[in-house]
Amino acid sequence: MDKKLQVEAIEQGTVIDHIPAGQGIKILRFLKLADASKRLTIGLNLPTKNDGAKDLIKVADTIFSEEQANQLALFAPTATINVIENYAVVRKFQVAQPKSIHGVFSCPNSNCITHSESVPSYFYVRQAHGQIKLKCHYCEKSFATSLFTELKD
Template identity: 60%
Template sequence: MQKKLQVEAIEHGSVIDHIPAQQGIKILKFFKFTQTNEKITIGLNLATHNGESKDLIKIENTILNDQQANQLALFAPNATINQIKDFKVVNKFQVQLPECFVDVLACPNSNCISHNEPVQKRFYVQQKKTLKLKCHYCEKSFERTTFDELD
């Protein structure tokens, strides 16, 4: 018996799967995917095998670069990226947390010099399970949830 597709198939492009529910919209916004003319199909709160829900994004004619794949880990550390060609998956990989994030996040410490100096914001990944990041400038560590929503 063929499993019914939850979201329409695409011919060429990328499928980002296993996004935690609620994060799909944030990812679209962060990467400005909706500002392109490419066709985007999204599935929100889709049921998974273990009874949880997930989001899924399909973008035509778009291949995520390594930097985007790394940044995706901020929202969806267990996401998989499928590259599609002629309706077939030609490459599939899981996102990886990089060692550091540059110019993606602002330091939650309001006294941090990075707010007042024209410097690249830089955070080192300190702990992966519950994602914790350490600021290069004030050397304080923060959990991912401490950071304001990214733009």
């Protein structure tokens, strides 16, 4: 079995490219939380053309919607999404910072009403001092993306 080939090509799915080095693990964690059965391949600290480093994740058999792809912008604003079909890139786009995120994450505030009432979570995305924060619509608290360790069911 050619291991290299297995890492480098997927028949169909999504390649998340140009993830800032170090952020790949966070995206991996997020994707794993969202769906533990996803088949993922990750490359860390891959060299880029301009002597930098990047992370890259391949997700087999999964095509992200634009909304799903944009959630990744919380962790990697510069990421590009490559949609793969039959081993070829059929669509390529850059993730965009979403204005809000609905029903994805659980509010990190355990006293938030979203934990006792069955309402979908709702966060506004804010950027302050180069850091992305999510502000809960219900409890109005702001949180760094690193605090989002649970997804809402």
